[in-house]
Amino acid sequence: GAAxxxxxxxxxxxxxxxxxxxxEGAPAAYLSWKQGRPVEAPARTFAEGLATGVPFELPQRILRARLDDFVLVSDEDIQAAVRLYLEHTHNLAEGAGAAALAAARRHADGLRGRRVGVVLSGGNLSPEQLREVLGCA
Incomplete structure (x- = not known):
């Protein structure tokens, strides 16, 4: 998505x-971008769409050439962003789809006064995952 x-x-x-x-629980793409070489890492995260343990070559080449920064967010940050989307915009976002909002919230001080666009993509949240996010699990 970032590429x-x-x-x-x-x-x-x-x-x-x-x-x-x-x-944070699946940092392979982030570490590969930071280090400029492929890095494999465990992929344990609520955000299934971000659960990459092995970076893909083509997206990494694009990211190295064009991405300005890369940040990590916790599963707790992601779940809070899923709740915010649901409560305030009435959109159901999967974990990966809410990650950008999670990052914007985590780095809000550095974004203050700037015009910021956040991509919301993906609504493949299972009923079990929704219960977990809402604390009903």
Whole structure:
């Protein structure tokens, strides 16, 4: 997702900052970007769409060339973002889809006064996952 966003942003508005987000429990893509080489890591996260243990070569090349920053968020941050989307926008987001909002909330001080776009993608949240997010598990 971040690789695609970086390509589109570069084509439509050069200079626009794009920040990738990954779950702390599945840091392979983040570590690979940071270290400039493939890094495998365990993938244990609530956000199934971010559960990558092995980075993919093509997205990593794009990310290294075009991404401005990459941050990690906790499963707790992600679940809080899922709840915020549900409560305030009435959108059901899966964990991966809510990760960008989780990152924006975690880094709110550094974003204050800036115009920020957050991508909400994916609503594949199972009933069990929704119960967990809402504390009904």
């Amino acid at each position: 695609g966003a970086a390509i589109v942003a570069g084509a439509l508005r050069p200079g626009l900052r794009v920040v990738g987000v990954q779950a």
